[in-house]
Amino acid sequence: MLRELRWLMAGALATTLAACSPGDTELLAPRATARAPGRATTQQENLQAFARVYGYVRWFHPTDAASRTDWRALAAIGVAQVRDAATLDELRTRLVELFGPLAPRLDLWIDGESTPAPGPTPQGRDTMVYWQHEGYVGTRLSLYAPPYGQVRVNAEGPHRRRFTQAPAPDARVEVELVPGLHLRLPTVLSPADAEHDGEAPLDDAGLAHAARSASGYHDLDVRQGAVIEVWNVFRHFYPYQDTVEIDWPGLLAQALADAENDRTVDDTAATLWTLVHALQDGHGMVGHREIAARGRLPVRVEMVDGVPTVTGTDDPSHFAIGDVIEAVDGVALAPRVAHLADRLSGSPQWRRFRAASWESLTGPRDAAATVKLRRGRRALEVDAHFNASEPAQPPRPPQLHRFDDGTYYVDLTRAQYEDLEPALPEIAAAPAVVFDMRGYPSNTHKILAHLLREEENADWMHVPQVLAPDGHIVGWDPIGWHVRPAEPHVQGKLTFLIDAEAISYAESILGYVEAHDLGTLVGTPSAGANGDIVRVDTLGGFFVIFTGMKVTRHDGSRFHVEGVQPKVAAAPTLAGLAAGRDEVLEAGLANARTP
Structure with missing residues (x-):
């Protein structure tokens, strides 16, 4: 009492x-x-x-x-x-x-x-x-x-x-x-x-x-409760609060107000995206099982020369590399991509890529769609289905390929280290090696031991230590890979192909390339989002994902949003795609073959 x-x-x-x-x-x-x-x-x-x-x-x-x-x-x-x-x-x-x-x-x-x-x-x-x-x-x-x-x-x-x-x-x-x-x-x-x-x-x-x-989002109390839980997690534990400016009270007020008008799973997801967007976090996303059950068209679309362009297809009878998709079911695609990119989180290059390739061509699984596209000077209308789970992959050489002049191509986004290991003596002896990092690799960071000439001890991952609320971080637990050189050592000239799809683990590898000047970076900037992710399951069947630790460059300077920058700029063009060319790979090979 x-x-x-x-x-x-x-x-x-x-x-x-x-x-x-x-x-x-x-x-x-x-x-x-x-x-x-x-x-x-x-x-x-x-x-x-x-x-x-x-x-x-x-x-x-x-x-x-x-x-x-x-x-x-x-x-x-x-x-x-x-x-x-x-x-x-x-x-x-x-x-x-x-x-x-x-x-x-x-x-x-x-x-x-x-x-x-x-x-x-x-x-x-x-x-x-x-x-x-x-x-x-x-x-x-x-x-x-x-x-x-x-x-x-x-x-x-x-x-x-x-x-x-x-x-x-x-x-x-x-x-x-x-x-x-x-x-x-x-x-x-x-x-x-x-x-x-x-x-x-x-x-x-x-x-x-x-x-x-999972259907609780129909209740306003549940929707606003989800906003409150997620906002609090971000407010107290997001590790980049000294890097990204966020109006926390205003953000909460906006999301609470938006939740009042939500009716559908997409409405509520959009409200939670308001919170995630403010983080400028390329890992950030909002999910729900009703959203995950959707399919996508069997193509890969990227913004090329400012328009949504097919860069990969699993349905060549309907879609060709270089097709410009103008509308899906009567909805113009370019404005849709721009709208989705504005909602997503992270760097501009990552949001643009994610919106075009992953978000813009989704619909009820296996449902039919009418697609208007332009192929050269021809306007076409094709019928397709939302029957794919992931975007189609772009055409590339075999994951391990030796060109006639001895230059080696290694796609680190497709090859496993177990695939690389038997070929290491041949790769190490090649006059030049082009490593393709346009995408997400799988346990291939072990290749770094064969590229470094001396051991390194950099700590570039930093886990926040928190005792008090409102983003007050008292210290950091430093983590690094501490790579040790291994034989055989790759002797040739090294080139690395990069683009906005290179995110997270890919950027961990690229951080070593940048810090130790292991080779020439060719392409467009990487996503600028790295560090172990955190999933927060919240009310109404929703979950959000965000980056739980701070990642810096090896010298301690900022990496978040900025990403890895190319030394040689190269990007696809409509003309190049229509001609069947991979202009980024061509630029990488040209660099590799230059004495």
């Missing part, structure tokens, strides 16, 4: 974010002292206040109760409970009802009321319970264990620290949630306080079920 009285006490106070030391505290000017509990609030204010408390308690308040709560159910139920609060006082009461059972040390007060006194702090590091986050732990995607983890230090159960930094004993979040309503929440507790075992009010079984259902 005394704790409940503290929740209902109030007072004007500066807003602070206390993390690891008193030096991190930021003070704001005091507000007016007039009492404001009766000030009317808007639905948008109510939801934004709930969103912020949700993130602070879920990931940074280390009670047993908070760690065991069904947070997705609470997201939807909380949205429903706070939306129509009429005043600041009513909003505070509802927030207390939702979060008080999980966080008895939560203080909420309103301008004009007395500021609650801070509670007791633990005495000594060994009596402190707090969260350590090393990156964000999402849904596991494969048998490979990513380097992300979290632990409640000194709590019951596993409590080994993941890194050495620790917060101050009095570390807390202290913010103004909305004008006139303030929050204080400790992020460090004593063991006794951390053992608090309350239960959130999750008695709306129907809404809790909808939050977990």
Whole structure:
């Protein structure tokens, strides 16, 4: 009861974010002292206040109760409970009802009321319970264990620290949630306080079920709950917040407002894409099983000379390399690609590629489509079906190919290292080697050992270490491949073909080419998105993916969005494709054969 009285006490106070030391505290000017509990609030204010408390308690308040709560159910139920609060006082009461059972040390007060006194702090590091986050732990995607983890230090159960930094004993979040309503929440507790075992009010079984259902997105509370969960994950754990400028309050407000008008799975996906787009993250995506069940036309389309052009076909009876696709089922394709690119996340070159090749030609699986295209000067109309799972691959030489002059072609996006290994003596002795990196390779990074002349120890992957909310990163766990040279050493002149499809793992390999000047880069810029991804399964059957670690160049400079730049620019043209030419490969071979 005394704790409940503290929740209902109030007072004007500066807003602070206390993390690891008193030096991190930021003070704001005091507000007016007039009492404001009766000030009317808007639905948008109510939801934004709930969103912020949700993130602070879920990931940074280390009670047993908070760690065991069904947070997705609470997201939807909380949205429903706070939306129509009429005043600041009513909003505070509802927030207390939702979060008080999980966080008895939560203080909420309103301008004009007395500021609650801070509670007791633990005495000594060994009596402190707090969260350590090393990156964000999402849904596991494969048998490979990513380097992300979290632990409640000194709590019951596993409590080994993941890194050495620790917060101050009095570390807390202290913010103004909305004008006139303030929050204080400790992020460090004593063991006794951390053992608090309350239960959130999750008695709306129907809404809790909808939050977990793949069709739950039909409910506004579920849609806005998904926005709140995803926004919080990005706000607290996205590793590029010192690189990418994001208006976090504005982003949340926009997505919450958009969710009000959503009706379909595509509508809701578009709203979640609003959040992902702001990250400028080429790994970023939004998924749902209803979307994944769709098919695509059996072609590959890229923007060539400014128009959507077929660069690969699995249906040569209907589509030829170099065809310009003008419309699908009456919808002009070029504007559609531009619209999709505006929604996607990442660098301009990656968004343009992804929109054209992966997003623009999808539809109900196996459904028919009427395609208008231009082949040279001829206008054609063909019937096709959305029966493909992936874009068609462009025509290329065999994955391992030796030209008559001895120049070797190695496609690292198709060949496995097991394919390369028997040919290594021949590749090593070739006068020149062209490595094709236009796409995504598969475990072929081992080739680097045969290209480097000396061992390297660069750490270019950096996992964020987090103790406090709102993007406050206290350190980085550095990771590198630390490649050691191996025989046989490739002696010839090296050329690497690149384009925007080279993303992530491909850029890890290209980072070595760039850092150690292993060869000439030919083509167009790579995607500019690297680092282990994180999947967040959220309400209504949706999931989002984002990059969970920061990747830099080997010298520590920025890589994100910029990507690897070619030394020799080369790109396909309409005339070249129509003539059956691979102009990027031609430029690469010309470079390789130049003394």
